[in-house]
Amino acid sequence: MIKAVVFDCDGVLVDSERINNTLFAELVTRAGLPTTLEQSIARYMGRSTVESLADVERELGRPVGFDLPAEYERLALARQREELAAVDGVRELLGLLRDAAVPVCVASSGTPHEIAFRLDRTGLAGYFGPHVYSAYMVARGKPEPDLFLLAAERIGVHPADCVLVEDSPYGVRGGKAAGMTVIGHAALASADTLRAAGADHIVTAMTQVPPLLGLG
Structure with a gap:
């Protein structure tokens, strides 16, 4: 029961999720790892930003070079204020x-x-x-x-x-x-x-x- x-x-x-993954794909691409919306959905959807970032940096072999989690949260909240x-x-x-x-x-x-x-x-x-x-x-x-x-x-x-x-x-x-x-x-x-x-x-x-x- x-x-x-x-x-x-x-x-x-x-x-x-479409907002989130579109933005995350754009940020990962900016970091140097070209990523589509579909790839973001498959690789990162459902996981924390910090854990997803760790995977990105492992694949890049280096830090992304900017505060990706903070930038993601800022952009996502701005979009969601209008569209959520x-x-x-x-x-x-x-x-x-x-x-x-x-x-x-x-x-x-x-x-x-x-x-x-x-x-x-x-x-x-x-x-x-x-x-x-x-x-x-x-x-x-x-x-x-x-x-x-x-x-x-x-x-x-x-x-x-x-x-x-x-x-x-x-x-x-x-x-x-x-x-x-x-x-x-x-x-x-x-x-x-x-x-x-x-x-x-x-x-x-x-x-x-x-x-x-x-x-x-």
């Missing part, structure tokens, strides 16, 4: 979970500041209260299970009793490693990619999630 639902933020709660919206159907899903008294939380690779901004900007913060957890709170980010284990511990629910909604293969792998049931939201990452990462269910819209949770 499902006792809690854990949500990734970017691409699951807020429609930000909640993912279609997620507000209704959160309302159903609230009505059913099912605990929810956020487990995201974003910084605490980035997550708070995105939830506030889209009016979703009130659904989660203090239960917002960042990869910057644990030693290892996605695809390791640390963030999801922290989230389950903080909301007081065993990981096996949690459903995770994720849109990246890194997040899916982390959720499965933590012992959670994972719903893969195939938006930018393909259904096949999420299924190969271990997703138990695949959806292409949030309206498909309630029946999987026994709601609506």
